[in-house]
Amino acid sequence: MSHGEEHRARVADQAMSELANRILAGVWPAVSAIPSETTPAEELGVSRPALREALSRLSQARLVVSRQGGPALVTLWTGLTAVKGVHTTPHEAGEVFIAVHPRMAATWHTMIVEGAIAPFFEDVQETFAGPVVLRLDLTTFNATPATITARQARVPDGGSSGP
Secondary structure, eight states: OOHHHHHHHHHHHHHHHHHHHHHHTTSSOTTOBOOOTHHHHHHHTOOHHHHHHHHHHHHHTTSEEEETTEEEEEOSOOHHHHHHTOOOOHHHHHHHHHHHOOSSEEEEOSOOOHHHHHHHHHHHTTTOOSOEEEEOTTEEEEEOSSOEEEEEOOOOTTSOSOO
């Protein structure tokens, strides 16, 4: 690696570190868009190519989702989210689904009461009109080129279904 390449790599590392710190500090909360390249590049004192490299690395680390022709979005599973146990609203989940264009979107909830299921789907569908499944423990997905089917496995009360 040449001296110039080493310098560019160090600059991208520093930019990535600073962007990650801002994400984890909540400057850009989950599902928010990171401003266009020009603003963060100027704030960090780096070139736009160095910023693009930093964003690419953040995408590989799953802190952001990069979109062709659009701003990078902060993912739901940042360290801040994991540490503070921040809950993503159905509306925010819909925004993420719009950004990533899934064949079928899946959410997961550890505890949800029967009366909250319909409002949950109504809230998601305010922003995302595609197929969505609310995944609970033991949800199974069957994917084929033509369809994706989700079903809920049943376990007898008081025991496991395994040997």
